[in-house]
Amino acid sequence: MSMHLQRDLESLEQNLLNQSSVVEQMVFRACQSLRELRVDIVQEVLASEETVNYREVEIEEECLKILALHQPVAVDLRRVATVLKINGDLERIADLAVNIGERTHSLSLYPDFQMPANLDKMAESAISMVRDALDSFVRLDVELARDVCARDDVVDELNRQVISDVQALIETNSSDIEPAFHFYSASRHVERIADHATNIAEDVIYLVDGDIARHRHDGIPY
Helix, strand or coil: CCHHHHHHHHHHHHHHHHHHHHHHHHHHHHHHHHHHCCHHHHHHHHHHHHHHHHHHHHHHHHHHHHHHHHCCCHHHHHHHHHHHHHHHHHHHHHHHHHHHHHHHHHHCCCCCCCCCCCHHHHHHHHHHHHHHHHHHHHHCCHHHHHHHHHHHHHHHHHHHHHHHHHHHHHHHCHHHHHHHHHHHHHHHHHHHHHHHHHHHHHHHHHHHHCCCCCCCCCCCCC
8 A cells, every 4th residue: 555545544534533523422412402302402413414514525525536546456445435435324323413403392392291211221322333333443343343233233122112102102191192203203313323323333344354244134143
């Protein structure tokens, strides 16, 4: 690998990590806004989205520039391809954080609504998955990436419990249908964040092993 390519790849990956820090904070603050019904925090999340969108385009342009100028092969080509894919997942995670903020706006109109349990636990799990997926990328740690993939099942189970709790709540009090729908939507957004963290982890497996881990069926190991 040439020194110029090495330098450009290192700069590219640092920009991606800077992006991931902003996105992770967006998810944390969006979930906090929902838990505390704080609309003021939502404005912070919305402001961060503009930064994420701008940086996403910058990172993609950097990737294309590296491909055009250096024509990388083998593992270097996989590194650029992986950054491109992770970049897209991070932007979608940021969008989901904004969606959670929108649910905060809606639920703030129902301050007496008693939110079912487990959403906080889901959010903590999803945020930790995003963080660990990016750590696995930095460290090229396939085992950590596989652990992130496995933890998606935990978030899915928590989401199922939330759905069950919401259904029971509606059956008990039909006047809670609208806030319950907003709460369910927020839960779904958190579950999707975990899915994107899984995508990132699978991309790390591809980067290190050259093995495409997507669409594996139950019982087939990563």
